[in-house]
Amino acid sequence: MNLKPYPIPFKDITGQEYKDSGIEWLGEVPEGWEVKRLKWVVQCLDSKRIPLNSEERGLMQGEYPYYGANGVLDYVDKYLFDSEIVLLGEDGAPFNDPLKDVAFYVNHRCWVNNHAHVLRPLSSTNAKYLTYILNCIDYSTVITGSTRDKLNQSEMENIFLSFPPLNEQLQIATFLDQKTAKIDELIKKSERLIELLKEKRQASISHAVTKGLAPNAKMKDSGIEWIGEIPEGWEVKRLKHLAGNDISAVQTGPFGAQLHASDYIDEGVPLILIRNVNNLWIDDSNIPKISEEKATSLSMYRLQEGDIIFSRVGSIGRIALVTKREEGWLISGQMLRIRISNPKLNNHFLLYVADSNLVSEFIEFKSVGSTRDSINTDILRNVCIPLPSLLEQKAIIQYIETTTANIDSLIQKILSQIAVLKEYRQALISNVVTGKVRVYDCNLQGKRIK
Numbered sequence: 001m002n003l004k005p006y007p008i009p010f011k012d013i014t015g016q017e018y019k020d021s022g023i024e025w026l027g028e029v030p031e032g033w034e035v036k037r038l039k040w041v042v043q044c045l046d047s048k049r050i051p052l053n054s055e056e057r058g059l060m061q062g063e064y065p066y067y068g069a070n071g072v073l074d075y076v077d078k079y080l081f082d083s084e085i086v087l088l089g090e091d092g093a094p095f096n097d098p099l100k101d102v103a104f105y106v107n108h109r110c111w112v113n114n115h116a117h118v119l120r121p122l123s124s125t126n127a128k129y130l131t132y133i134l135n136c137i138d139y140s141t142v143i144t145g146s147t148r149d150k151l152n153q154s155e156m157e158n159i160f161l162s163f164p165p166l167n168e169q170l171q172i173a174t175f176l177d178q179k180t181a182k183i184d185e186l187i188k189k190s191e192r193l194i195e196l197l198k199e200k201r202q203a204s205i206s207h208a209v210t211k212g213l214a215p216n217a218k219m220k221d222s223g224i225e226w227i228g229e230i231p232e233g234w235e236v237k238r239l240k241h242l243a244g245n246d247i248s249a250v251q252t253g254p255f256g257a258q259l260h261a262s263d264y265i266d267e268g269v270p271l272i273l274i275r276n277v278n279n280l281w282i283d284d285s286n287i288p289k290i291s292e293e294k295a296t297s298l299s300m301y302r303l304q305e306g307d308i309i310f311s312r313v314g315s316i317g318r319i320a321l322v323t324k325r326e327e328g329w330l331i332s333g334q335m336l337r338i339r340i341s342n343p344k345l346n347n348h349f350l351l352y353v354a355d356s357n358l359v360s361e362f363i364e365f366k367s368v369g370s371t372r373d374s375i376n377t378d379i380l381r382n383v384c385i386p387l388p389s390l391l392e393q394k395a396i397i398q399y400i401e402t403t404t405a406n407i408d409s410l411i412q413k414i415l416s417q418i419a420v421l422k423e424y425r426q427a428l429i430s431n432v433v434t435g436k437v438r439v440y441d442c443n444l445q446g447k448r449i450k
Contacts, residue, residue, distance in 0.1 A: 017031040018031065022160075023160045023162075025137065026162050030164070032165070033435055034162070035162050035163075036160070036161060036163055037161075038156060039158065041161070041163065042121050043120040043122065046114075046118055049114050050080060051115075054074075057074045060077050060078060062078070063077070064078065064110055065110045065111070067106070067116055069091060070092065070093060071101075071104055076111050078111065079110055080110070080112060081112060081118065084120070085106050085120050086103055086106070086127055086134065087116040087117065087118060088103045088156065089115065089116055090117050091115055093149070095151065096139075099423065099426055103134035103135050105131040117151070124166060126173050128173035128177065129163075129170070130161075132176055132429050132432075133162070134161075135429065136430040136434070139151065142155040162434055162435060164435070171439055176432060180429070184425075190414050190417060193414060194414055197410060197411050198411070201404055201408075205352050205355055205357075205400055209352050210386050211229075212231045212392060218232045219232065220232050222234075222386065224236055224384045226358055226361050234386055234387060234388045235386075237387050238381070238384055239380060239382070240382065242385060243340045249340050250338055250339075251301070251339070252335075252336055252377055253331040253334065254301055258333075263290050263291070264289065266289065268289035268290050268295070269289060269291070269295035269329060270284060270289055270326075270329045270330070271287065271289065271329070271330050271331070272287065272330065272331050272335060273334055274314060274318055274332075277320045278318070279408070280320055280321065281320055295330060303322045303330065304322065304327060305322055305326075306347045307337050307338065308337070309322065309331055309337055309338075310336045312335060312336045312376070312380075316363060316375060317363060319355050321348065336375070336377065338354075343390075344387060345393075346393045349394075350385065352396070352397065352400050353386065358386075363380075
């Protein structure tokens, strides 16, 4: 099968032409296609949905998918639906991201919670075609909600969609299944390549900070199981010993009543949350602020150039080195701050040690928490640091920066390629289901599928 754009105005051997759909986002559609409200082509089964909390699902673990607004959330031992249906997000779905799906085709036994509409297509509607076109709609005019986007049932049922004859819906769905499967496979391979590159990046850092750069260096036992052998002449020091047993060298951000989300304002002193720490740097694009007065009351948490910040809950181990730009900013209670002034230690070297596998493995072993992992200051103070001479530290830093920069550049190129593939995928679906591009069957020698 291949694609061929509709000429404008279009008139083929069947006499079809374009016509105005009367719907802004649809524009013109081929003559012979119908524009219908969603409620005319589906049966809404929302009344049959039953939400289950995590505790209830924990007691019902099984083989049947449990769906929410964004797809499968869990698996349970019972099901509510056993037919071909289309799930459309009700609230919490990515309605404003055109590259993410808000509708899912389902043709197996499943359970659905109250965050996804359940639609059973009528006989005049192909379920897969319906899924594709529901993922092309501009939902901005129909969603409501101030803090969480919601597509209520009445607005959902009155959405206008374009429908070719049923046999053409099937041909379009089949074509898009084939084409999107190929694109998705390319995206999957690219994402896997990124994961391999990230593993290589991490392995390069870990090897450099534990084995050094000399391939034939004489080695000795470090005495630490998760570090293994280190080059002769290196030492191993606990972080607290490098800090001279200064308790304040490793410090948690403000807790509890010291700081609340209600203290956040539009202008003021930036407050670093976990989400603001990515790939060893601090992202200020979505950073909360607090007043200068509030910051003064929390002055013990202000940062200095050369500090290392470390996420301590949730996504443990997000790390960054504080630069001149971030001096005077604060960390939240989600973060730990490391401040060590030791003539034997380069803070950039400590940054890479903290980002290496040896530290993450130690922290994973030592992390605590009943509902989610977390680390405290004592755990971080007891991390063991392999310590070469300052000259070797500087050489290792230069090697890591060069190596990781090359890997990061390659990752960015692949991410750009993935973005292009996703955009092409969405454009292809949109053009086909709105009739801007016709689907031909090569076996029919260029004739339009009827």
